Amino acid sequence: MPGQFQPGQLQPGQFQPGQFQPGMAPGPTQGMAPGVPGFHGAAHKPGAIPLRPLGLGDMYDGALKIIRFNPKATVGSAVLVASVAMAVPIVITAVVTFAFGLTLDLEATSFSTSEVVGLVVSVGSLVLGLVLQSLGLVLVTGMVAHVTAAAAIGQRLSMGEAWARTRGKRWRLIGLTTLLxxxxxxxxxxxxxxxxxxxxxxxxxxxxxxxxxxxxxxxxALWLFWVRVYYLPVPALMLEPVGVFGAIGRGYRLTRKAFWRTFGIGMLTLLVTSIAGQVLATPIAVVGQVAAVAGATSEYGALILIVSQALSSVVTAAFVGPFTSAVTSLQYLDQRIRKEAYDVELMTQAGITAR
Structure with a gap:
């Protein structure tokens, strides 16, 4: 199977002495990985996470490992869809700027009809780009769910492999997100x-x-809806043979008697990613706004502003989308491990036999 480590073989670029990396699953006859810090035996951690109930540290560490060792399928896919979506407002604003002379003159007391139309078209294209980006990131979330499940058993997925695994569920995923x-x-x-x-x-x-x-x-009521109905259906839809309503039902059952745990981790993740996203995006947005104001009397002010907003959106999506999706998928796996002994099935998938 692609991405798996076979006993006695090393895959270039995947292993360094004394360091365990996801993407290398031990074979059925292996028992220990000597010299690997934090590795408690092959049956416990064949991939990015230990196969047992997960703590907050396990989830965050696992999410970062998943992103680090599957960069194309996580960050790469998020950047790709965000860039394509944000290219729409950039191209439209550029056309309006050069064809109709769209300006961003802050000192103007009145605007011509063409300028008003151009500004409305430019802002509308930015909104359209954000909507398209949101739809694209929904699909990325589905891909990350598969990447996370594979990383749990020591497999590494490429972007193409992760995309292929969403086949047959893509429209359901969009329908589920729209319904929620x-x-x-x-x-x-x-x-x-x-x-x-x-x-x-x-x-x-x-x-x-x-x-x-x-x-x-x-x-x-809003928090109850978010945790019990909204939070876990996406990984359930992608990783189980269920439909839209079946995924919502699975998410509801998995969060039963786990409200505060799910809520706490979800809110903390939302806070962390919001702060990190602002830290990453703010410098770009500020530079863009300063440049736009400086060039406000020229014909490029609006274009500069749109470009800066698009770039900041792409940078934010590159981190926030994959990390949030990975943590959510790990919470899904954690609840199945806690409620359904899913760790046993994961060990079987990883080729680990009871010792």
């Missing part, structure tokens, strides 16, 4: 609708009391 998004919007719309009669009363005191009572309840 619509359910989220429906929840927000329902809560907003509850405020209509309160606002119509025009009583500030009633509105304050209503908000103090209902807002915490709404947040609790």
């Amino acid at each position: 998004g619509l359910l989220s919007l429906l929840g927000f719309a329902a809560y907003a609708a509850l405020w209509i009669p309160v606002i119509q009363l025009g009583d500030l005191g009633t509105a304050v009391i209503f908000g103090l009572v209902t807002l915490p309840l709404f947040l609790v």
Whole structure:
């Protein structure tokens, strides 16, 4: 099988003395890996993670290893889809800039019809690019789920192999993501609708009391939906023979009696990736804004601004998408290990026999 390590053979670029790397699964007759720090026997850790219930450190360490040793299938795929999506607003803005003279003159007191149309088209193309990027990253999430499952048993997937494993599930994945998004919007719309009669009363005191009572309840309901319904269906859909609703059901069952653990790791991951994404993207965005303002009286101000926003979006997607997807997939594996003894099946897939 591609990416596996066979006993007595070394694959160039995959192994260094004294260091275990995912992508090399021990053969059935191997028992220990002497000299490898943190390796507790072949039956425990054939790949990126130990085959036992995972702690937070195991998940984060495993996610980083998965990205490090599968860069093309994780970061590479995220950069590819984000770059293609963000090329759309860049190309459209460039055409509008050179063909219709789109400017970003901050000192102008009025704008011509062509300038307004050009600006609307440019901003609209950026929104379109973000939507396309989101759809592309959904597919990347499905690929990372397969990369994570393979890394757990010591296999390394190329981008092509990871993409091939999503065959037959891609439209279901997009449908699942769309359905979950619509359910989220429906929840927000329902809560907003509850405020209509309160606002119509025009009583500030009633509105304050209503908000103090209902807002915490709404947040609790939102968190419950996120953990029990929204969080784990994607890896379940990609790694199990289930459909859209079956994946939602699997995610719901796997998070039963594991709400706080799933919620805590998910929120911490969201916080970490948000901060990291801002750290990576902010310098690019700031430089772009400064350059755009400096060239605001020229015809290139809007184009510079769009290019900087597109680059910052690609850089953010390159880290946030793969890492978040890997951690989510590891939480899925962890819950199956805890509830279904899935580690035994993973050992079998890795070619490890009971000793």
